[in-house]
């Protein structure tokens with residue numbers, strides 16, 4: 001099966017940052033030609049489907065470097081709390097009440113929103129149970145998915161989610177063996193200790209051994225000041241230093257948030273090649289703070305963007321995260337702290353680098369995986385356009401401007417709607433499954 005995207009403005013994000021009017025030919029899961037495509041290029045292609053890109057801009061599929069699909073069903077149900085109360089009072093009891101059906105509904109709702117907003121790749125942290133369901137749903141829907149089971153084994157952590165060290169590691173190993181590299185590499189595994197406070201030292205070190213042997217690592221770090229103080233008090237080191245001691249700061253590691261680096265910790269991130277997942281909406285909504293991203297970028301640290309979970313955002317909208325990533329550093333670092341192009345990099349090539357997938361995705365280039373998002377920039381909220389496109393993309397466009405989305409050569413959004421999925425069915429399923437999981441968790445319907 002081949003796909004031709006005709007006559008769009010191609011915002012390639014290749015090394016030369018070319019922006020050109022042209023066509024894209026996709027064969028199988030990869031970009032086969034980018035530029036001007038004539039009849040000769042299509043000789044021998046039997047089945048060709050065409051997307052008319054006239055008036056549209058073709059962007060690399062957007063990458064979100066930190067989400068929680070297991071929490072989508074908890075959207076609007078955990079308002080106005082700081083991190084540790086948000087976890088203890090709402091999120092952990094709800095995650096503990098998931099069964100396979102509610103997990104599936106949560107993932108499907110989240111993936112529908114991601115696709116409709118132009119996101120094609122995520123790094124996801126699962127819950128402690130039902131992680132296989134997330135991989136199954138990613139496989140079925142076509143999402144490019146790097147994920148893993150959340151690990152929580154500390155005696156002091158939430159009892160409903162706490163597991164035994166050896167057992168949760170064994171389950172992680174089995175999931176990694178089954179899913180890492182599945183679907184021609186569209187699915188990948190990342191070991192996911194939840195955060196330092198929920199894990200024993202032994203667990204972190206055992207995960208560190210796996211990371212040293214080549215595994216990916218995804219965790220939260222230094223999101224909230226109380227969390228940082230508790231890590232220092234209980235572990236005798238500051239958070240990121242502590243993770244480094246356990247072998248968790250590497251080129252294959254992504255730390256979400258890093259809002260409050262202690263003395264010397266930005267250097268640790270830079271020296272070890274550890275990537276940061278920046279989650280501006282979540283950091284504002286939970287009152288966590290503003291991460292020093294311009295400082296990280298200045299040190300050459302890889303930074304991706306993520307919406308985090310629906311209950312701390314409440315949207316999974318990469319355009320919103322780009323806009324906030326551009327705006328929130330300005331009071332401290334100045335109005336030109338991060339250029340719009342640099343922000344767009346974080347949502348495309350930069351996110352791909354953070355996930356170690358830069359050879360496969362992040363730009364529209366021949367030979368790479370055909371992940372592409374076509375947006376309509378002609379909405380009145382985006383006019384008139386500036387000569388360069390990045391400012392318009394980052395500051396003016398929004399998720400509702402997304403018209404078509406393709407992942408690995410497969411259209412998942414056409415004309416602004418999901419391909420092969422009924423939004424009405426998703427709505428009904430989400431409502432039923434939210435009611436079921438809320439009831440199992442014993443939580444009331446009212447505000448917190």
Ligand SMILES: [Zn+2]
Pocket residue numbers: 066067068125220256308309
């Ligand atoms: Zn998170």
